[in-house]
Amino acid sequence: MKRRKLLTGLLAGSAALALPSALIRPTLGAQSPAAKSLSIVRRSIEVNGKSADVFGLQQADGSMGFRFRAGDLFDVLLGNETDESTIIHWHGLTPPWPNDGVPDAPSPLIAAGEKRTYAFPIGKAGTHWMHAHTLQEQALLAAPLIVANPDDDGRDEQEVVVLLHDFSFKTPGELLAGLTGSPATDAMAGADHSGHGGMDMSSGTMAMDLNDIEYDAYLANDRTLDDPEVVDVERGGRVRVRIINGATATAFTIDFGELEGDLIAVDGEDIVPVKGSRFPMTMGQRIDVRLTLPAESRSFPILAMREGALQRTGIILKPSGAEVARIAALGEQGGPVLDLELESQLRAAMPLAQRAAGKSYEMVLNGDMAAYKWGLTLNEPILVDQGDRVEVKMANMSMMAHPMHLHGHHFQVVAIDGQRFAGAMRDTVLIPPMRSVTIAIDADNPGQWAFHCHHLYHMAAGMMSTFGYRT
Structure with missing residues (x-):
């Protein structure tokens, strides 16, 4: 099977949903003169000193991702400027079904060179993201999709957005083949069998599997800790950090170090604030954390610790005059194993109305x-x-x-x-x-x-x- 068919076909097959035939090929609407342009592109980034060919979602001015305001119209002209068919899912938004981005459920893949229009109410504010619903997601076909709250316009608060990813120089198809192939072949080189899974001989019980792929790098806004993004902030300033776990197969614990913040939203939904300095997040989840920085000229790393392993990535907040110390990409202790302790503590700011399930x-x-x-x-x-x-x-x-x-x-x-x-x-x-x-x-x-x-x-x-x- 050709690579591009493998990248797009496998997930289309897994999404073989029972669809009414009348809805298989919906019309998404005519192009609006005011539509924002978004392009699916190929681009190059540097990872571990080597050039890597990846995807991107890019606006006309070259910026990655989108920012809207609550109540806006999601009026977008999406163009595929690559030579591979693909499709984009607006993760966290709730559009009418014809606008959803799953291959043939209901819309077909966007062919190379094709443009497609989307128009629907954006809804309420929140931290969201957009990504391919194919294996191309592994090749960084993802970007933030932020919906700001107009009520926050008067806040003296800086916003920092962090998109996490796991990265391999292998193609997504090679990684999948490594997982599904025979253990006796070289194809399993992409899998992590470092003792996380299988029989725990000390207890006689099955042990938990944590990570099934050993990646070449872990990225925060396309960068490793060897060359992290350094964000200029004010001493004593207030910062809202929006973190998106866009990794395809890696859970993280976000470590704010000596900073204690208020977790104010999960998956773009407001919660009763929870104070803390470490917050777990699995793939696809988002967290919003509000920080008040010390009035000191010191830098503050925000690290994403890989679950059950030493690898980590992150960014650095740098007040004026502060020095930035080098941070190793390997920590001294493995990242915590995710559980449901925090989940059990979370309470929605706006829960569903109380009624029995039908x-x-x-x-x-x-x-x-x-x-x-x-x-x-x-x-x-x-x-x-x-x-x-x-x-x-x-x-x-x-x-x-x-x-x-x-x-x-x-x-x-x-x-x-x-x-x-x-x-x-x-x-x-x-x-x-x-x-x-x-x-x-x-x-x-x-x-x-x-x-x-x-x-x-x-x-x-x-x-x-x-x-x-x-x-």
Whole structure:
């Protein structure tokens, strides 16, 4: 199979949703004279002293990503300037289904040289992002998508946006082949079998799998800690840090070091603030942290620590006159293993209205690490009607954590391991091994929406389902 077909075809196959034929090829709307232009491009960055050919999402002025204001119209002309077909998902926004970015669910891939228009209300403020819904996401086809709150215009506050990624000089297809190939072949060179998974001989139980790919680098805004982004800030100033975990297969803990901040939003949704200096985030999640810097001329690193490993990346906040010390890309201790402790503490600033669920579903997350097969088993297909309150209990019976993401909606976390509480609003939630999380969704956006693991290779290997409306 040719490389470009592999990159786009595997995920299209995993998204073989049961679609009404009348909706397979929707019309997204005519081009508006006021539309913002966004281009899918190829670009070069330097990683570990070597040139790397990657993708990008670029505005006409060369800037990466988008910034809107709450209440704006998402009026965008998206052009594919590469020689590969692809498609973009607006992660965190809730557009009408024809605007969603999953191959043939409902729109076809955007061909090389093609332009496509999008027009829908942007909705409320939040930290979001946009990324390919193909293996090209691994090759950095992603960018921030920030929706600012006009109510924050009067704040004396600097904004810093950080997009995290895991990077390999291998192609995404080579990485996937390394995971799905025979352990006896050289193709497994891309997989991490460094003792995280398999039988724990000391206890006689199955140990947790953490990382299944050893990447060449971990990036914060396209840069490693060998040459990090240094952000000029004011001494004693206030900073809002928006962090997006755009990694395809890596969870991080964000370490603010000596700075203690207020976690004020997750996945673009406001929460009751939680103070802390370390916050976990799995793939696809976002956090907003508000900081007040000391009135001193010292630099402050913000580090993303790879789960269960020494690697880390990050940026540095630099007040005027401060020196910037070199920070090693390997820490002295491995990053913490993510759990649900923080999740159990989060409370939505604007929770769903209290009412009983009219429909409930149970989803089992299963997989075989050795065979690299992953899947979702439902007690019955998720099929809802507009206006329903729906609950989905997700139980992970595999030995690897799964970040579960629902397109087109935000949901509320309402139970962990059967213990009910009124948690955060999200669009992506972590389900650790042998744990369960229950979410509540108001069915208010008709379509046949993708519901999948946000570990790119788990999704490519089959961990994808549908949150479907009756038509």
